[in-house]
Amino acid sequence: MKYKPGEVSLAVKRLQHRHHRALNRVLAPLGLSLIQWDTLRHLDQHPDASLHDLAVLTFQTDQSFGSLATRMADRGLIERVPGPGRAVKHRLTEEGARLRAAGQHAVDEVFAASFSSLSSAQLDQLGDLLNIALSNDLGGGQAG
Incomplete structure (x- = not known):
């Protein structure tokens, strides 16, 4: 075995951390943080979602998401x-939908750059492997 599970886990976490930093940077000119844009993305995919559903989708507690939702409603991004x-x-x-769409291009560019050294086949393989690993629910899995 070339890699130990802990080493792979750390590499996944490092990639996630790099993505978070880059995404916050490219979304900042739109006045959005990653969590705000992710909320807009999930609401676009799940209109009429409850606070709890959005908290789960964005990896937040109900309480922290409630505060975020209040701030986003005050800004006119969600109702x-x-x-x-x-x-x-x-x-x-309308403003929330506009900013979600504007942010999508920036997000797509970050991910394309991040995985540009992988071939299409390698990217498909990585996706398949991650989906297999994610199928092992450890008792507290959340949607993404």
């Missing part, structure tokens, strides 16, 4: 609408 019972649903505003 909170009543749902059934006490539930609150979230939707993109």
Whole structure:
């Protein structure tokens, strides 16, 4: 075995950290952090998502995501609408949709540059291997 599981795990974490730094840097001119853009992305894919669903999708606690959602609503990026019972649903505003789309190009460029040294076949293989590793739910997996 060329790599120990801990070494591979650390390499994944380092790549993730590099992506986070680069994504925050390219999204800053839009006035967005990575977590804010990720929220807009998930709301685009899951309109009317609940606070809890968005917290899970963005790897936040319900409490921390609630604070983030309030700030984003105050900025006019998302709106909170009543749902059934006490539930609150979230939707993109026009400005939120515009910034999500504007950020997508910058995000795509970061990822393309990050994986540019891999061939298409290698990138597919990496994706397959990561999906296999992710299928081993360790009892606390979250959606991404």
